[in-house]
Amino acid sequence: MNRLVVLLLLGLTGLAIAKIGRVKKADKDGILDEEDNDKFETFKGRFKRNCTDGADACKQRKRNFANNLKRIKKFQKNNTDTKEEFGVTEFADWSTADLKKLVINPDKMPAPLDSIVVPEPKRSKRATATAFDWRTKGVVTPVKNQGQCGCCWAFAASAAVETASNIINKRYNASQRSYSEQQIMTCTQSSPCNGGWPATALNSIKTKGAARTATVPYTGKETACPSVAVDMPVNTVVDMTGNVASALSFVGTTGPITAAFYVCEDFYYYTSGIYSTNCTTSSANFLGGHAVTIMGYGTNSAGVNYWLVKNSWGTNWGMAGYFQIKRGTDTCKFETWGLSAPTAKVIA
Incomplete structure (x- = not known):
């Protein structure tokens, strides 16, 4: 009996020590409370942030982090239908000014259409499959990261072209070909980090x-613009802006499509589900426009249709670098601002 008591006491002591070891520490700069500071320490480890207590830059990151946690x-x-979730991402210690560096100033871009021109058709025996994902075919390159340069338009175009070229030239998995966003953006226009348009990049390619x-x-x-050897992978560039029916059919049979949409601040903290915020230029947290690449589509268990989209913010954002957005509702002008479909040709 005495031995059991001793073992019990030792076990309780071990639990107490473990609990003490997990005690939250106060922020030495006095900016974050203990709970938020604990989250910040976890954040630093996950996203490899160097932040020294007392340094002005670190203090600002902590202020940004505290404000963003509230947001x-x-x-x-x-939302039980879209099941979208938001949480701490790599942008949690960024300021609003930092976030704007990733997006396009819509004032410099073409105006979107007022509404969808050709909606998605109702289901029929000959209708497009209910779900499709080009990643399953081994033709999609890994997610890339544009960093703090507003050249999403070049990344969107590159992702569409390299995938289309891999499809028609039957380059699968290890034989995939990846194209240079650096060359595309610098050979397309000046000031490429200040925004651009994916259709312009596609036509440049x-x-x-x-x-x-x-x-x-x-x-x-x-x-x-570098003087180097290039491929000539693009055959045509088809404008599908406002035509959801054609876009859906193209993605399911031919290849990916570039898209542009309005971005509000919550999008930076998206982690999963179907994004449904109807961001507009008059939204309180509107930041700009963004260009991405549609790689597939589907319908969730609640019957909500979505586009499957490849982003250019690295694999630590969203669903391993991808996101879903409501389909057929022109959420954030996703279907009426700029849908461009490149077709590829057979090349060596």
Whole structure:
């Protein structure tokens, strides 16, 4: 009996020590409370942040983090249909000014259509499959990261073209070909980090070609257009803006499509589910426009239709770099601002 008591006491002591070891620490700069500071320490470890207590830059990151935690709580919708979730992402210590560096100033871009021109058709025996994902075919390159350069338009175009080219040239998995966003953006326009348009990049690739990523690696800075060997992978660029029916059919049979949409601040903290915020230029937390690549589509268990989209913010954001957004409702002008479909040609 005495031995059992001793063992019990030792066990309780061990639990107490373990609990003490997990005690939340106070922020030495006095900016974060203990709970938020604990979250910040976890955040630093996950996203490899170097933040020294007392340093001005670190203090600002902590202020940003505290403010963004409050925003994230407000963003939660508890929507049982879309099941969208928001949480701490790599952007949790960024300021609003930092976030704007990733998006496009819509004032410089074409105006969106007022509404969808051709809606998605009702289901029929010959209708497009209910779900499709080009990733399952082994033709989609890994998610890339544009960093703090507003060149999403080049990444969107590159993702669409390289996938389309991999499809028609039957380059699967290890034989996939990846194209250089650095070459595309610098050979398409000046000031490429200040925004651009995916259709412009697609047409530039059609006429000037695209270098391979290994030849011109991404730096995220404006450089001179390099004189290097290029592929000529694009055959045509088809405008499908406002035509959901054609876009759906194209994605399910031919290849990916570039899209542009309005971005509000909650999008940066998206982690899963179907994004449904109807962001507009008059929304309180509107930040700008963003270009991405549609790689598939589907319908969730609640019957909500969505597009499956590849982003260019790395694999730590969203669902391993991807997100879902409501389909057929023109959420954030996703279907009426700029849908461009490149077709590829057979090349060596």
